[in-house]
Amino acid sequence: MTAGASEQPLIPQPPTTVAALRQAVAQIAPAALPAFTRELDQAADQARLGSDLAPLQRFTAHWAVHVHIQRQPRLAARFGELENAASTANAHEARQAAAEIGLILDDARAAPAQDLR
Known part of the structure; x- marks a missing residue:
């Protein structure tokens, strides 16, 4: 697909x-x-x-x-949502948002090197 x-x-x-x-x-x-x-x-x-x-x-x-x-429009939208949640949500939700932001950033840091191969 x-x-x-x-x-x-x-x-x-x-x-x-x-x-x-x-x-x-x-x-x-x-x-x-x-x-x-x-x-x-x-x-x-x-x-x-x-x-x-x-x-x-x-x-x-x-x-x-x-x-x-x-x-990547969907990823950019999700990243913006997570940034907002990390700064406005309760402590538990902010930690969850920050963790997902970290995963997105880790993937993004690894991707440029892969894309240039």
Whole structure:
């Protein structure tokens, strides 16, 4: 059985480069572009000051996860619901929501590496 159109990703997972991630964010979550640019500037400044690429690597890893989630409408909707529940629900429900958020993030962190194979 194939997935329905609403279950298909909006775009393929892009390579984990600044340019590809910027283009993906512009397509699937244009409202996030100011945050993307601000965080890129901060990461570049930190990398320059510390003569270390780790801030840029963390930046691209973070935005690859963001794109992985946002390019899948159902997953993005569920993630938003869980974020809301984690901040507004009672303690037990908030813990459950946080646990599911953790699973989604774990899957998203593993997915970009798999998608690029």
